Amino acid sequence: MSWVPLDPLGVWRREFGNLPDLFDGEWTKPWSTLPRIPVDVRETPNEVVVTAEIPGLERKEDVQIRVHDQHLHLSGQIERHATTQGEHVFRSERFFGRFSRTVPLPSPVDERGAKAAYRNGVLEVRLPKVSGRGGQVIDVEFH
Known part of the structure; x- marks a missing residue:
């Protein structure tokens, strides 16, 4: 009986080849059209800004x-x-089609005062924070 060392990636290599080749070929084509919208969320004392x-x-x-x-x-x-x-496309990585992204906000905001601007492919949304959200102080009457 011969001893065969454990090679968990052996099946992977036999089926798919080397790992670097996987991410640069036809295998990734279905995922290349999925939207990836990178966002930055920052907070100032008065507003939340999403870029x-x-x-x-x-x-x-x-x-x-x-x-x-x-x-x-x-x-x-x-x-x-x-x-x-008449042209042959060798690579198409730019996204087109429908996109959607949901971003949690770090503070309560007033959506009625929101402003958005789009310039050079970057969307900036400014949302004013709700003032006075620290809770209400209740005065206690002593009798």
Whole structure:
């Protein structure tokens, strides 16, 4: 009886090849079209600021911004118009289609005072904090 060392990655290597090759080929194609919207959330004394990279938006109707239950919801659609005839595409990594991202907010905000601006592929949403959310002080009457 011969001894065979344990090689848990052996099956993986036989089925899929080397690990670096996996992430640079056709195998990843279905995932390359999934939206990945990177966001930054920061807080000042008066507001919460959410910055999101969403390149490709052309009109304000392409993005919907909603605040609900201490979360900021971003959704919309990026259109791709450039289709060329007679060219072979070797790689297509830019996202187009529907996207959605929900971001928890660190503080209670007043959505009625929210402002959004889009410039150079970056969406910035400024949400004023709700003032006086430290709780109400109740005066006690002594008799």
